[in-house]
Amino acid sequence: MRDKIDRYAPDVIEPKWQKRWAASGLHETADVADRPNFYFVTMYPYPSGELHVGHWYAMAPSDCAARFLRMRGHNVLFPMGFDAFGLPAENAAIKRNMHPAAWTEKNMAHMREQFTMMGASIDWRREVVTCYPEYYRWNQWMFLRFLEQGLAYRAMAPVNWCPKDQTVLANEQVIGGRCERCETPVIKRDLEQWFFRITRYADELLRFEGIDWPERVRVMQTNWIGRSEGAEIAFDVHGHPAEKIRFFTTRPDTIYGATFMVLAPEHPLVAKITTPAQRREVDEYVARARLMEEIERTSAERIKKGVSTGAFAENAFTGERIPVWIADYVLSTYGTGAIMAVPAHDERDFEFAKRYGLEIREVISPDGSEHAAVAEPYVGEGIMVRSGPFTGTRSEEGKRAVAEEAKRRGIGGPSVIYRLRDWLVSRQRYWGTPIPIIYCDDCGMVPVPEKDLPVVLPRDAPFTAEGGNPLARVESFVRTTCPSCGKAARRETDTMDTFVDSSWYVYRYPDPKIDTAFMNEAVARRWLPVARYTGGIEHAILHLLYARFVTKALRDMGYLWFGEPFRHLRNQGNIVFGGRKMSKSRGNVQPPDEYVARYGADTLRLFMMFMGPWTQGSDWNAEGIEGVHRFLNRVWTIALSEPGEGPRDETIDRLLHRTIAKVTADVDAYHFNTAIAAMMELTNELQHAHGPSRAEATEKLLLMLAPFAPYITEELWERRAGTDSIHRQRWPAWDPAMTTLDEITLVVQVDGKVRDRVTARAGLPEAELREIALASPKAKVALDGRTIDRTIIVPDRLVNIVTRRSS
RNA sequence: GCCGGAGUGGUGAAACUGGCAACCACGCACGCCUCAAGAGCGUGUGGGCGAAAGUCCUUGAGGGUUCGAGUCCCUCCUCCGGCACCA
Numbered sequence: 001m002r003d004k005i006d007r008y009a010p011d012v013i014e015p016k017w018q019k020r021w022a023a024s025g026l027h028e029t030a031d032v033a034d035r036p037n038f039y040f041v042t043m044y045p046y047p048s049g050e051l052h053v054g055h056w057y058a059m060a061p062s063d064c065a066a067r068f069l070r071m072r073g074h075n076v077l078f079p080m081g082f083d084a085f086g087l088p089a090e091n092a093a094i095k096r097n098m099h100p101a102a103w104t105e106k107n108m109a110h111m112r113e114q115f116t117m118m119g120a121s122i123d124w125r126r127e128v129v130t131c132y133p134e135y136y137r138w139n140q141w142m143f144l145r146f147l148e149q150g151l152a153y154r155a156m157a158p159v160n161w162c163p164k165d166q167t168v169l170a171n172e173q174v175i176g177g178r179c180e181r182c183e184t185p186v187i188k189r190d191l192e193q194w195f196f197r198i199t200r201y202a203d204e205l206l207r208f209e210g211i212d213w214p215e216r217v218r219v220m221q222t223n224w225i226g227r228s229e230g231a232e233i234a235f236d237v238h239g240h241p242a243e244k245i246r247f248f249t250t251r252p253d254t255i256y257g258a259t260f261m262v263l264a265p266e267h268p269l270v271a272k273i274t275t276p277a278q279r280r281e282v283d284e285y286v287a288r289a290r291l292m293e294e295i296e297r298t299s300a301e302r303i304k305k306g307v308s309t310g311a312f313a314e315n316a317f318t319g320e321r322i323p324v325w326i327a328d329y330v331l332s333t334y335g336t337g338a339i340m341a342v343p344a345h346d347e348r349d350f351e352f353a354k355r356y357g358l359e360i361r362e363v364i365s366p367d368g369s370e371h372a373a374v375a376e377p378y379v380g381e382g383i384m385v386r387s388g389p390f391t392g393t394r395s396e397e398g399k400r401a402v403a404e405e406a407k408r409r410g411i412g413g414p415s416v417i418y419r420l421r422d423w424l425v426s427r428q429r430y431w432g433t434p435i436p437i438i439y440c441d442d443c444g445m446v447p448v449p450e451k452d453l454p455v456v457l458p459r460d461a462p463f464t465a466e467g468g469n470p471l472a473r474v475e476s477f478v479r480t481t482c483p484s485c486g487k488a489a490r491r492e493t494d495t496m497d498t499f500v501d502s503s504w505y506v507y508r509y510p511d512p513k514i515d516t517a518f519m520n521e522a523v524a525r526r527w528l529p530v531a532r533y534t535g536g537i538e539h540a541i542l543h544l545l546y547a548r549f550v551t552k553a554l555r556d557m558g559y560l561w562f563g564e565p566f567r568h569l570r571n572q573g574n575i576v577f578g579g580r581k582m583s584k585s586r587g588n589v590q591p592p593d594e595y596v597a598r599y600g601a602d603t604l605r606l607f608m609m610f611m612g613p614w615t616q617g618s619d620w621n622a623e624g625i626e627g628v629h630r631f632l633n634r635v636w637t638i639a640l641s642e643p644g645e646g647p648r649d650e651t652i653d654r655l656l657h658r659t660i661a662k663v664t665a666d667v668d669a670y671h672f673n674t675a676i677a678a679m680m681e682l683t684n685e686l687q688h689a690h691g692p693s694r695a696e697a698t699e700k701l702l703l704m705l706a707p708f709a710p711y712i713t714e715e716l717w718e719r720r721a722g723t724d725s726i727h728r729q730r731w732p733a734w735d736p737a738m739t740t741l742d743e744i745t746l747v748v749q750v751d752g753k754v755r756d757r758v759t760a761r762a763g764l765p766e767a768e769l770r771e772i773a774l775a776s777p778k779a780k781v782a783l784d785g786r787t788i789d790r791t792i793i794v795p796d797r798l799v800n801i802v803t804r805r806s807s
Numbered sequence: 808g809c810c811g812g813a814g815u816g817g818u819g820a821a822a823c824u825g826g827c828a829a830c831c832a833c834g835c836a837c838g839c840c841u842c843a844a845g846a847g848c849g850u851g852u853g854g855g856c857g858a859a860a861g862u863c864c865u866u867g868a869g870g871g872u873u874c875g876a877g878u879c880c881c882u883c884c885u886c887c888g889g890c891a892c893c894a
Contacts, residue, residue, distance in 0.1 A: 223810065745827070792875075794826050
């Protein structure tokens with residue numbers, strides 16, 4: 001029998017089924033079905049050229065879960081697309097003299113083939129490609145809506161600037177303070193930039209009610225938003241009656257210890273209040289701070305240096321004149337860019353005061369008594385001392401009381417600030433969505449009228465190594481007429497951050513072709529919001545936060561009926577190779593194709609899932625791939641051999657039910673590795689089984705394996721004369737009564753040490769278990785000379801005989 | 808420094824609400840099959856002592872709770888990830 005079976009040949013059967021599935025439309029999802037709809041999305045990739053092992057690790061298990069949900073009775077939409085705008089395409093244009101569009105198209109074509117090779121059950125009719133005008137016109141449409149709502153605005157902002165390439169860089173293009181391309185240290189430059197007002201949603205973004213997201217991601221977003229409660233207070237500046245220095249503090253209870261103030265070097269008041277005597281020193285310091293910003297300024301433990309402005313402010317609570325300094329440890333981008341410095345109760349202020357001989361005055365005491373000297377800052381809470389009318393007040397109460405007093409006096413009050421800053425969305429780059437704005441000398445800034453959308457990216461642009469934005473040099477693009485007055489005007493040449501594209505793409509999948517709205521609401525109502533979203537943990541903050549923000553904004557404008565895009569989120573860990581996360585830009589990608597050629601896609605899929613827990617990630621090491629390949633070979637042989645004659649085998653039947661229950665629970669929980677281990681165990685047992693139990697178990701094994709290894713199971717299903725595609729079958733059912741063992745191994749312990757193991761029938765009463773244990777000869781030996789105190793019985797598991805200590 | 812996550816055989820790893828530590832694999836060793844190689848199949852494989860039966864030890868370190876701890880509590884160490892002068 002056995003020798004008639006042909007060899008398992010993935011190189012033959014995989015292409016065969018690729019063709020057949022494409023021809024039969026197996027992966028096309030209907031919007032209306034006799035089963036409930038389920039929207040399952042895996043983060044789309046950047047079309048970097050080819051799918052590497054990291055992409056497989058993201059996709060293969062997700063595809064398995066999508067297929068599983070189909071067999072479990074859902075109508076699953078599992079779409080795919082490409083995050084097709086972005087800088088690497090532009091760099092490729094410069095390096096290889098190839099247009100970004102052509103480079104991107106070539107990469108997408110190759111990657112689509114690779115997805116097909118993988119066996120991913122993608123409905124390609126719904127593909128979304130963000131660099132097509134049909135897509136990005138809706139970025140532009142949204143931009144205009146945001147503008148109307150005050151959610152998009154233009155402001156001067158410091159941005160990352162590479163002096164050699166003469167271009168602005170995105171944050172992600174700044175690596176260790178240097179330009180990713182030429183490694184020149186990056187400096188800050190002030191430029192007019194476009195922002196999305198994400199801070200308007202800061203509070204709502206802190207709430208995660210009703211969504212099932214990993215704790216880790218919620219914590220990361222919460223920290224990123226960084227809510228702080230405290231007070232905002234303003235002090236007068238001596239000799240400048242029109243100016244006040246506003247500052248934020250989380251410790252208003254320490255205000256009587258504010259012996260000086262510090263402004264960020266970029267603070268607008270610096271130029272106004274600096275005294276002539278200090279001007280030169282201040283100017284030099286400010287210039288230096290700007291130049292060194294990225295590399296030095298952010299380095300962790302540097303010495304705090306600053307200079308005096310020569311000006312004085314008045315501490316409104318003590319009435320004292322206090323000097324105003326500038327120092328780069330105060331950030332212009334956080335709070336108001338100014339602080340009251342309380343050296344006795346803040347480590348940074350303490351260090352600064354020590355260095356420059358500024359007064360250090362204790363105002364919070366752990367025990368309520370005053371201390372003469374402050375050897376080191378006390379940052380905890382305590383009782384206010386030397387604090388005028390507040391002396392004797394506890395910190396918590398003092399915080400509130402001081403803030404209230406400031407409010408009463410009209411100089412401030414309680415306040416909440418966030419670390420989160422508005423989202424800078426403009427990029428001085430070609431390969432992105434043009435921002436739909438026109439500048440007219442007479443009318444000023446004019447939005448492009450909706451009827452004129454999309455503002456199409458011109459194909460021809462000068463791509464040169466000198467850098468700068470190629471779009472700004474395309475005269476035919478820049479020159480236009482004012483929509484408002486008709487006179488000659490200039491277009492905005494900045495393009496949008498690609499995170500804008502990805503913040504709403506999941507709303508496009510249900511009908512990517514609709515050209516009257518960003519989303520086909522009638523169709524989308526059947527799918528949205530996303531029931532399951534999977535992707536890399538590296539997107540925990542940026543993409544996932546932006547998508548939440550855009551969703552809330554669209555909801556408030558009446559375009560969406562929900563405020564959270566992703567109901568359920570799970571992140572796979574990273575595939576690490578050579579000590580770093582695998583990615584094209586890091587140059588450490590491992591191509592999957594050679595493994596596919598050698599073992600087939602099913603083996604590689606299975607191996608990806610077998611390596612370890614999916615959410616944990618893994619170091620890439622292909623050594624174990626042989627094991628899963630052997631497993632598929634065994635399945636092949638078993639499925640094509642005759643089961644033989646024999647009676648039903650209850651042990652096999654029970655194992656089968658147990659396996660179905662385990663695999664079901666495991667796939668649901670993304671525990672692919674243990675699901676595969678369970679199927680391997682079943683397979684190992686089936687090799688020695690015969691008769692109807694084996695026949696039934698083999699068929700159900702194939703069904704369970706189908707989401708993991710879609711090709712081999714489809715081929716075997718066909719050869720075993722199964723009807724239709726295996727991928728249209730229902731997931732096997734199990735009987736809970738059959739998931740228990742009929743025979744158990746009872747562990748007999750004496751004083752917690754294992755002394756014997758006895759085979760017994762399952763479900764015996766405690767009294768009987770005790771008798772069995774006491775009858776064990778080995779237990780008797782161990783019990784010799786001891787008095788039994790009590791016995792602990794865990795049904796079907798263990799009996800522990802506890803003896804009394806004899807002395 | 809702060810916030811997460813994790814430390815288990817030679818390796819990847821498993822272990823439900825505390826109940827047989829190491830499932831399933833890789834690798835290795837020996838055997839079967841073969842002219843041979845590969846593939847396939849079988850047996851063994853945490854460590855110590857022992858010829859064996861057996862026996863003691865073992866989940867980063869140390870303490871604790873418990874009849875019983877990889878799992879719970881305390882202290883500490885190491886690694887990975889994120890944030891990092893955030894007022």
